[in-house]
Amino acid sequence: MKQTAPLQHNYHHGDLYQSLLLTATEMIAEGGTESLSMRKLADRVGVSRTAPYHHFKDKNTLLCAIAEQGFERVETLLQEVRTSASPEPLATTFTQYVHTYIALAYQHREQYDLMFGREIWRNGTPTNSLLERSRQHFKSWLSWIEQLCQQNVIQTGDSVLRTAQVYWATLHGLCRLLNDGIYTEQSQLEEMANTAVNMMLKHQTTA
Amino acid sequence: MKQTAPLQHNYHHGDLYQSLLLTATEMIAEGGTESLSMRKLADRVGVSRTAPYHHFKDKNTLLCAIAEQGFERVETLLQEVRTSASPEPLATTFTQYVHTYIALAYQHREQYDLMFGREIWRNGTPTNSLLERSRQHFKSWLSWIEQLCQQNVIQTGDSVLRTAQVYWATLHGLCRLLNDGIYTEQSQLEEMANTAVNMMLKHQTTA
DNA sequence: CAATCAATCTTGACAGTGTCAAAATATCGC
DNA sequence: GCGATATTTTGACACTGTCAAGATTGATTG
Incomplete structure (x- = not known):
């Protein structure tokens, strides 16, 4: 709803949801679904293991x-x-x-x-x-x-x-x-x- | 090679190889590949976790x-x-x-x-x-x-x-x-x- | 501005996985 | 019976998804 909010880091990370989606897609393209683990994904994005779970209920949902x-x-x-x-x-x-x-x-x-x-x-x-x-x-x-x-x-x-x-x-x-x-x-x-x-x-x- | 060996328990378990193959096929039929774990399989056959590895190099091989x-x-x-x-x-x-x-x-x-x-x-x-x-x-x-x-x-x-x-x-x-x-x-x-x-x-x- | 509240993130923990190494056991050829 | 060999077990490790509890940050309201 807020469109005028400053881009980047308007929260802890910024737009983590999109970031996760993007990186996950990359990782899958590189090595398939199996090479994608929630933990590695979090690592690569630069957040802790369970941070993604606030944006995706599940690995399945992601x-x-x-x-x-x-x-x-x-x-x-x-x-x-x-x-x-x-x-x-x-x-x-x-x-x-x-x-x-x-x-x-x-x-x-x-x-x-x-x-x-x-x-x-x-x-x-x-x-x-x-x-x-x-x-x-x-x-x-x-x-x-x-x-x-x-x-x-x-x-x-x-x-x-x-x-x-x-x-x-x-x-x-x-x-x-x-x-x-x-x-x-x-x-x-x-x-x-x-x-x-x-x-x-x-x-x-x-x- | 031994054909005259007494059936059942001619070794520790008997014909573990065949037993594993059969049970694994059953388990897969029941719940798919993902429901088959080497440990559960071993459990169901009645041997220890790593026993199957002497008959199948890998889960992949199985x-x-x-x-x-x-x-x-x-x-x-x-x-x-x-x-x-x-x-x-x-x-x-x-x-x-x-x-x-x-x-x-x-x-x-x-x-x-x-x-x-x-x-x-x-x-x-x-x-x-x-x-x-x-x-x-x-x-x-x-x-x-x-x-x-x-x-x-x-x-x-x-x-x-x-x-x-x-x-x-x-x-x-x-x-x-x-x-x-x-x-x-x-x-x-x-x-x-x-x-x-x-x-x-x-x-x-x-x- | 201060205080409250919710969103977000982190750390700790648990049960489960495949599989390797080393030790224990059983069977067979002699 | 003895030694070699095949078989099985126990212990361990790194990895997984995800839950619970606590800490941090941002937005909201007074």
Whole structure:
């Protein structure tokens, strides 16, 4: 509420909340979720072990906040792609999105793992805020697939919902396969993305 | 080497190796990888904390052994399906395999997560034995996809390798989506599997 | 300005983890 | 039975998340 408060050190540390979020994201990017301990984080930020607990109830809550930012990023990407009045045909736009999505997941692999990993969704408890944002993102995706179906870019005999689920699963599966380094490497990324797009767009085509 | 040794307690404990493997698998099935600690495992088997370390160098090694058994299971499934001289058309066989695979992944969800999760593939170090077996399984999958391509059950303009990778990614993505409880529930499993199969089999069909 | 109150941060503590080193024990080949 | 070897145990260490109690700081009110 106070906007005129002097920046920096308006309290003990300043904006510790943001500082924690930022540093934690860095640490995760460097060495994954496991390399992030609340104690090391506090150390790196320069506060005592338990200081973070006044800004994040849990380690889980902190992780949820980071995951949430990841969802914001992909949501932004999706919206940008959808609203960009590109002269390209919609199929091309879709293809580009797939490539960008996979590239993004690879670029922020650790955060991506966090977004969909068991750390939050199985062990931990997703924050309401995170739940909402992730659901909203899937709705955006669903809505786009619906549009693509209506405009005959995607032709499927199955329901839009199922199609959206399976298509996203394909995308997600590719990302995991890549991120986990199983059966493949990043160099094959482009080709695999193209193959995936072919599979999706030519799904039940009659010509 | 000794086959005639009296069963049970031929040493301190008996066949501790197998006992550990079995109990650990149980514990994982019950509460996931995180609920398995070396100490609790030792407790449950009835030995001291560090006894397991004479049979498994690491917790990592133990986990790899469990994951390996998972790969053995799916490999067995794949071989059975392929060699069963079914009167059904190959497309039907493929569809059945997809359903069974997903069902299996769901039934042994924690073990499945272990097989492909970051616990082993990122944090830990996959055992040579595990590496080999997982690679061999992908080869089997690749070989099947190749066969299906040759017999025109799958029609794709892309390379067999890329097709196999993307198809497996789709399958895997579905399993994760399901296992992690993101965007979907098990009740939608059948339909989603069908949608996925449709997408794969009608990939670039001309009729 | 002084006093109160709440927000923030620190120190101490606890139970839990993986795993190494050294000591104890049991089994087997001779 | 003896010595070697495989197996198990006890003790210890550094690390984790997080709770409770106390100390410090900032904002608020009189």
